[in-house]
Amino acid sequence: MRVLVTGGAGFIGSEYVRQRFDADPAARVTVLDKLTYSGVEANLASVATVPGYTFVRGDICDPDVVDQVMAGQDAVVHFAAESHVDRSIEGAGPFVRTNVLGTQVLLDAALRHGVGRFVQVSTDEVYGSIGEGSWTEDRPLAPNSPYSASKACADLLALAHHRTHGLDVVVTRCTNNYGPYQFPEKVVPLFVTRLLDGKPVPLYGDGRNVRDWLHVSDHCRGIDLVLRGGRAGEVYHIGGGVELSNHKLTGLLLDALGADWDRVEHVPDRKGHDLRYSLDDSKIREELGYVPRTDFTEGLAATVAWYRAHRSWWEPLKERAERLLAHREERVPR
Known part of the structure; x- marks a missing residue:
């Protein structure tokens, strides 16, 4: 199967x-990525020399580039997106x-080139906020x-x-991802x-907002299950099954780094901050056999350990991230 991965x-x-490529070294994958501030080609260094791997730097909004990379593909897995809520508010x-x-x-x-399947990777945020139960x-x-709204x-x-043209589309919606x-x-x-780095961390409001946490490896296994076995025209939820308030998550991260609550700065809540997200993922479990494999405690510890060991990866990106954070904080009314 020849697969085009946008935002790869x-x-x-x-x-x-x-x-x-870990599952199939003979796989054929084309990555299309604009390499905006959060796209890092070094993330793909481990597969860069694999014969079936092709990287194309380009914009999904450019019809000519998209037409070139779409030709000959059997499937599309569409990750490419602007994804940070705070920046969307600005x-x-x-x-x-x-x-x-x-x-x-x-x-x-995809329609023009007769692509066999199009996976639209989306988010639980399209549903808004839910007080009790799960969507x-x-x-x-x-x-x-x-x-x-843009993802919806x-x-x-x-x-x-799918409904108008018969394109084989499936949509996945996931909960909050974490990992390396x-x-x-x-x-x-x-x-x-x-x-x-010994710096304080910003916690929105009182930290009561609740999210379900999903390790990125489990999310991607779920996506691949949907790519291979999902029913055309259907939506599938992919969850992690671990609900935490932001306050609780902050406490876990402080403990993992040996820090105290005096390192936390409470900042004004962002506009329209959804209180709780929760997905019912029984459909993908029953139809496709999805089960998250990563224990959250172990996964979070491994994630912290990865960032400890990979300063060379994140330090060059940190200035960009800090600049974005400072810009947002300047714009929040005090």
Whole structure:
């Protein structure tokens, strides 16, 4: 199977590519990535010399580039996206352009070239916030941030291509990912790298917001199950089964780094901050046999250990992440 992976130099996309070659050294994978601030080609260094691997630097919004890389592909796994909620609140334009227009360009090219399957990788955030229970895949979409709204639009476009044109589309929606190679603007690597450097960490509001945590390796195994066995036109949830408040997660990271709560700075909550996300993933478990394999305690410890051991990876990126954080904090009313 020849697979086009968009955003394959990012955190989740690169894990998917590495997994694919670990499972099948003879796999054929083309990565299309613009290498924006969070895309790191070094994430793919371990597969760079594999004969079936091809890297193309390009924008999913560029029809000519997309047309060239789409030709001859059997499937598309679409990770490429602007994904940081805070930045979407500051300015929605790049999110609409990449997440909506870019997805449309890819879908049109996939249809034109007769691609066999298109996997739209999405997020639990498209549903908004849920106080109790868990969302099932038929829950109406109710996004609350520009980021989640742009992903909801992309999901609907993908499903519309299935219903209108018969394109073999499947959509996956996941919970919060953690693991190695995550750009240090997201909460786990941000907190870990700042604590390693002896700096304070910013906790939004009172820290009551709850998220379900999913190791990136489990997420990518779930995506591959959907690619190979999911039903066309369907949505599949991929969860980790570990719900934590941000306050609890902060405590675990402080403990892991031997730090005290005096290292925590409480900052004003962000606009429209969803209180809780929770996915019911029984569908993928029952239909495709998905079960997360990574114990959260072990996975978090391994993630912290990875950042301890890989300063050479994250230190060059840290200045970018810190600059983004400082810019956001300057714009938050005190």
